[in-house]
Amino acid sequence: MSEDKSISSSEFPGEVHPTAGGGILVTKLDEVVNWARANSLWPLVFGTSCCAIEMMSTASAKYDWSRFGFEVARATPRQADVIIIAGTIVNKMAPVLKRLYDQMADPKYVVAMGACATSGGPFFYNTYSVVKGADHVIPVDVYIAGCPPRPEALLHALITLQEKIKNGATREQIKIPES
């Protein structure tokens, strides 16, 4: 009698999604790949307003972010992994942001820094030109609060992003295949 190795759905409460690959060897490889990706994220130089100065402070000598792997800040989106949206997004800038995001190669991650990129910030009421949150334009992985957030807060967010990648919890990594 051939034994059914897979768990049948009548005994197990919940759903089982077969993942691509499966098996011990590929899972360990995934872990190594995630570890490598998380520890060498290269940010894109994208700062629109005041939060850009705190981002530059994080890049400089006192709160160095290159000890976490963010060594090279690339000016072109083709070579960058993570885009840190530092500043307010307005209606005129939104197509530019979308185009930059589309030009980035997979896997790509997004961090919304500051109150303006999270939800419109101090410019929420009575403004006709501000996009109320960068997630109206592109999907965001990590949000940071603050106006502007301290460099330590930005470092905490970047470490959170690294942990998200290592745990396989970012949008790129959660892929449920269609049945």
Add this chain to the structure above:
Amino acid sequence: MNNEELKSKLSEIFSSATFEDGAEWITIFVSQSDIKPVMRQLRVGEIFHFDFLFCLTCIDWKTHFTIVYHLTSTIHRHTLVVKAKLERGNPEIDTVSDIWRTAEFHEREVYDLFGVRFFGHPDLRRLFMTDEWKGWPLRKDYEDPVNMIKL
């Protein structure tokens, strides 16, 4: 020159202008059609020599518009405010960008936000909003239910 001397000289030369007192600087009201010759005289005349235009803006008073020019002289160090009243239905006025080059950008901003047309401006286009934006945002009757969330 201090304020009294300036006021007497101005009322001698520009007989059709009216004055407003009580503020820090002399304010002179000029009619919409007279603005170009008055401004040229203020720039060129030796006793005035107002060569520095430091602010050009527009106020929407719901029944009419007022364009406000702030002028100062780098030689005599006196300051003057010139105002011109425009009608709301068709706000138009001559440009001063051939007298002071700084007015090019300032007048583009006033056109973009209020809809005032400047005759003779070399390049009157929208400055801050996108080219296809409808409406003049800083007017008091501007309604934008899609973008503006009122408190």
Add this chain to the structure above:
Amino acid sequence: MFRETQILAQTTKISASVEGSPDIDQNDLVINVGPQHPSTHGVLHLVITLNGETIKNVEPHLGYIHRSIEKMCESLSYRQFIYVTSRMDYLSSHINNHGCALCVEKGLQVEVPPRAKVIRVLMDELTRLASHQLWWGALAMDVGALTPFFHAFREREAINDIMEETCGARLTMNYMVPGGVMADIHPDFQNHVKEFIKLFKSKIDEYDELVTGNIIFQNRMKNVGLISKEDVISYGCTGPTARGSGVSCDIRKLYPYEVYGSLEFDEMLETGGDCFARYMVRMREMRQSISIIEQLIDNIPVGDFQAKTKAVLKLPKGEFYSRIETARGEFGVYIISEGGTTPYRIKFRSPGFSNLSALNHMAKGYKIGDLVAIMGTLDLVIPDIDR
């Protein structure tokens, strides 16, 4: 609950002045610099017409950070709108707040106590130093040297720490109120500032050694971006941009406010009109700021730090204009009030707006590498221009 926003399609049209101009050839190359670019100091979109590498026309496209601040301020009270200006020119945030507070005080006719005046001037000069430090680091980085950027930020962090003890924030410090300052200075403020001044005096000599005397830097800056005195006045430029061409326009000297009338400092003027002249004006201004701080730090009068004002401020009907000298030039606040609790119309006269209009004039005929040097010495902060 968020409402969906209309994302309008953006078309970049070359302006009629470029298309119809007689000296623009069919063989010219039109390129875009920005809005996302490491050396445009914000989101500035430049449409440059080139003949080979020589610039024929530079046209700035603005509006990529236009946050409708003037419309928003019409619904904020007189105590609230001051802090929005921190976010406009965020490198001189104290000075912007100071200008707004001066305008409201002019309307209310309230007298600021002497202790508050001296604290305000100290904060202004520290902010001016921090802004010039960042300018120096960013200019050197744009021209090609990365190391001065780290040196500049190291000193800037010392000023940020001093500000954080007293005001609570590092960048957008909401500290000035109409009538004085929000809280008294920290007990360690004077000691920390004196230590910083001692440290910075040796560092500024290091800056001169590293960059100012460097032959490559001088070759990139001298005779580049020339603008004459008459053109500077006609374009309405203020601040170090104008002082580099010999125009005397320092508001602290011409129309003194707070305690500047009784201080000894010089207005730095250079007559070259090129990038190197503007650079030297700012380096000398840093030394002048140090001397102003030294004159004041031991003589802070005792007393109140805030004048008594009502909780809800109402300005009388009329219009009020105040001028103040930020690190970039003259900042003007023009309030038109109808007697209510919110202003009827506010206009902010920002220094960068007029300085940027002179860019086309300054850059014609130079190479594209010189454009970066010219923009660096103009010291533009784009949210200040777009408001």
